[in-house]
Amino acid sequence: MNSNGRWFSWLPPLLVGAAAAVATEVAVGILLYTDTGLMRSLSTVLVAAMGAFAIGLWARPAPGPDLVERLRRRWVMCLVAFLGAAIFGTSWTVVRDLGTGAVGQGVGLAVLAALPLYTCGSVLGGLEVASANDSVRPRAGPGVAAALGAALGFAATGMMLPRAPMPSSLLVGCLVLLSFSGMVYGIVIGGRARVLVRAEKTTQCGEVRVEERTGGRAGQASRVLVDAGSVRRELNLEESTTDPWDVVVARALMPPQELAWRVLLLGGGASALPRAVMREHPTGSVDVLERVEAVVAFGNAHFETGLEVGSADRGSVRVGNLDDLVAGLDADYDLVIVDGAALAPLGGASGLSRRSYGALAARVAPGGTLVCGPDSERPPEVLQDWPFLALRRASGRDSEESLTASGPSGVPVLGEGFAGFEADNGGLTSP
Numbered sequence: 260m261n262s263n264g265r266w267f268s269w270l271p272p273l274l275v276g277a278a279a280a281v282a283t284e285v286a287v288g289i290l291l292y293t294d295t296g297l298m299r300s301l302s303t304v305l306v307a308a309m310g311a312f313a314i315g316l317w318a319r320p321a322p323g324p325d326l327v328e329r330l331r332r333r334w335v336m337c338l339v340a341f342l343g344a345a346i347f348g349t350s351w352t353v354v355r356d357l358g359t360g361a362v363g364q365g366v367g368l369a370v371l372a373a374l375p376l377y378t379c380g381s382v383l384g385g386l387e388v389a390s391a392n393d394s395v396r397p398r399a400g401p402g403v404a405a406a407l408g409a410a411l412g413f414a415a416t417g418m419m420l421p422r423a424p425m426p427s428s429l430l431v432g433c434l435v436l437l438s439f440s441g442m443v444y445g446i447v448i449g450g451r452a453r454v455l456v457r458a459e460k461t462t463q464c465g466e467v468r469v470e471e472r473t474g475g476r477a478g479q480a481s482r483v484l485v486d487a488g489s490v491r492r493e494l495n496l497e498e499s500t501t502d503p504w505d506v507v508v509a510r511a512l513m514p515p516q517e518l519a520w521r522v523l524l525l526g527g528g529a530s531a532l533p534r535a536v537m538r539e540h541p542t543g544s545v546d547v548l549e550r551v552e553a554v555v556a557f558g559n560a561h562f563e564t565g566l567e568v569g570s571a572d573r574g575s576v577r578v579g580n581l582d583d584l585v586a587g588l589d590a591d592y593d594l595v596i597v598d599g600a601a602l603a604p605l606g607g608a609s610g611l612s613r614r615s616y617g618a619l620a621a622r623v624a625p626g627g628t629l630v631c632g633p634d635s636e637r638p639p640e641v642l643q644d645w646p647f648l649a650l651r652r653a654s655g656r657d658s659e660e661s662l663t664a665s666g667p668s669g670v671p672v673l674g675e676g677f678a679g680f681e682a683d684n685g686g687l688t689s690p
Contacts, residue, residue, distance in 0.1 A: 271447070272386050274440035275337075276405030278433040279379040280412030282344060283308045285426045286372035289351055290364065304372055311373040315380020319388050322455060327448060330385040334441045337378035341433050344375050348427025375433075389448070457482075457561060460553045465604060467553040469561045471496070482561060484529050486554055487604035492529040492562055505532045505596050508630050512594055516541050523592040523622065524548070525581065525611075526601020527566075529558030534565050537573060545574040546592075548584045550601065581605075585615040591624035597631040 287304050320329050347370045386401040416429060423429055459468035465487030473480040484492040492503075502510075505524065509532055514520050520543040524532055528549030536543040547566060549555055555576055558564040568576050577584055581601075597619065602610040608631070623629050 270404075271440040271444040272383055272401030273404040273408035273411075274436045274443075275379050275382050275386075276408030277412030277415070278337075278341065278408075278436050279312065279376055279405070280409040281416050281429050281433050282341070282375040282379070283372065285344075285348065285416065285420070285429055286368070289348055289371060289426050290367055304368065307368050308372040308376045311377035312380040315377040315382075316384045316387075318381060319384030322388055322391075326385070326389055326455075330382070330389060331441075333378070333381045333385050334437070334444075337375075337382050338434060338437055338441075340374045340378040341430055341437060344371050345427050345430035345434065347371060348430055349425060352425045352427060375430075386444075458557055460557075462551055462553050464551050467551055467557060469557050484554065484557055484562065486551060486601075489600065489603035491554060491600050492558065494562055502535075503531055504632065505530055505598060505630075506535045508596065509536060509594060510539070512628055513540055513543075514593070518542070520544070520594070521590065521592045521624070522546070523588070523595045523619075524598065525585070525596065525619070526550070526598035527596070528554035528576070528578075528601075529562055529564060530598065531562070531564065532596070533574060534563075537565075543573070546590075547574065547576045548581060549576065549578050550581050550605075552578045581610075582612050582615045585611075585618050588618065588622050590622070591627070592622055593624050593627040595619050595623055595627070595629045597629075599632050 283305070286308065287301065290300065290304055320326060320333075347367065351367060351371075383401060383405050390401055419429060420426060455471045455473070457469040457471055459466060461467075467484075467486050470483045470485060471480065472483060479498075480496040482494045482496055483490055505527070509522065513536075520536075520540055522532070522536055522543065522545045524530060524545055525548045527533065527545075527547045528551065530547070533545040533547060536545050547555075552568060555564075555566050555568055555578065559566050566576050568578055597611070599608060602608055605611070620629055
């Protein structure tokens with residue numbers, strides 16, 4: 260969201276804070292106008308008002324998919340409270356005997372101060388929860404805007420209250436402010452993606468969590484696996500999308516089904532590739548190297564990868580330091596894939612040592628392929644602009660020169676183009 264949108268999002272809590280300040284000062288003016296004991300009465304009003312405001316903030320809603328709907332109900336309750344305060348304040352001014360006695364004073368304190376301030380606090384607490392679960396998190400929460408709005412509300416009330424035909428007329432203006440702020444907030448959240456954290460775990464490698472993002476200008480709902488601040492997997496929940504890049508690459512390189520096929524996937528704890536290989540190639544096997552066990556667990560639970568740490572009939576999943584895992588490889592593979600998203604928390608492609616890249620190249624079987632991507636950074640000593648780097652080994656293994664780099668047809672990398680691959684919407688497809 261641009262800077263104008265961020266300033267625009269301050270308006271709803273600012274107006275709510277202004278309404279809270281107006282209600283407080285109007286209550287002070289009405290309740291103290293015909294009574295004695297200024298300090299005692301002033302303290303009573305302010306304690307009741309701020310106590311109700313604090314309770315409203317404390318009773319904030321829990322995050323959930325219906326958070327916006329619950330927040331809308333709180334906004335309506337706030338409008339009803341201010342409408343009741345405006346009606347009671349008008350009646351108090353017209354019927355002079357209404358506020359006499361302890362009962363009248365108590366009812367006035369509740370209707371004019373406590374209830375409006377409680378509902379304002381309730382709305383602001385909901386805005387705080389919505390802000391914390393928003394994909395666009397502002398530097399300061401809505402409390403800052405609300406406090407500024409309260410200061411403006413006090414100033415405006417101080418200037419307008421002496422000139423108003425009756426104090427309660429300002430509460431009618433608060434109804435307009437609250438209605439307008441609700442409309443603005445509806446526009447703000449309509450242009451944002453809302454984030455609901457489904458699962459999270461703090462590990463030695465950083466926080467891993469699963470988020471469901473809904474709304475936004477695209478109006479799509481997606482499930483995202485975030486590893487140490489980097490997106491590892493994203494799944495559209497509303498419609499089928501194109502296959503992930505590693506699945507597209509594997510399908511393009513998949514041999515006839517009668518031939519054995521071994522695949523190594525570095526950083527594939529949440530990948531859809533292992534399940535695709537098991538389903539589409541009867542003798543294919545996939546070994547996965549992953550740095551965080553929580554990625555494997557969340558991938559299985561929320562993205563249906565079917566992966567578990569350990570060995571299985573047609574593959575294995577090993578978790579630990581990637582350099583150590585690569586050094587421990589003892590088999591050759593027809594296809595080796597390095598997922599750049601898994602290296603992003605380590606600083607990109609350079610997060611894997613030069614020795615590990617060499618070890619991965621050594622593990623490519625004759626006629627096999629090593630693929631690195633997608634990443635804006637390049638593996639060491641590789642200069643190319645294409646986000647996927649494909650390295651194919653010739654039939655012999657006499658020298659490292661037989662491992663040649665290639666990219667989409669027509670785009671030279673470190674040699675001639677890789678015949679059989681071409682660009683298609685950022686992926687690789689077989690012609």
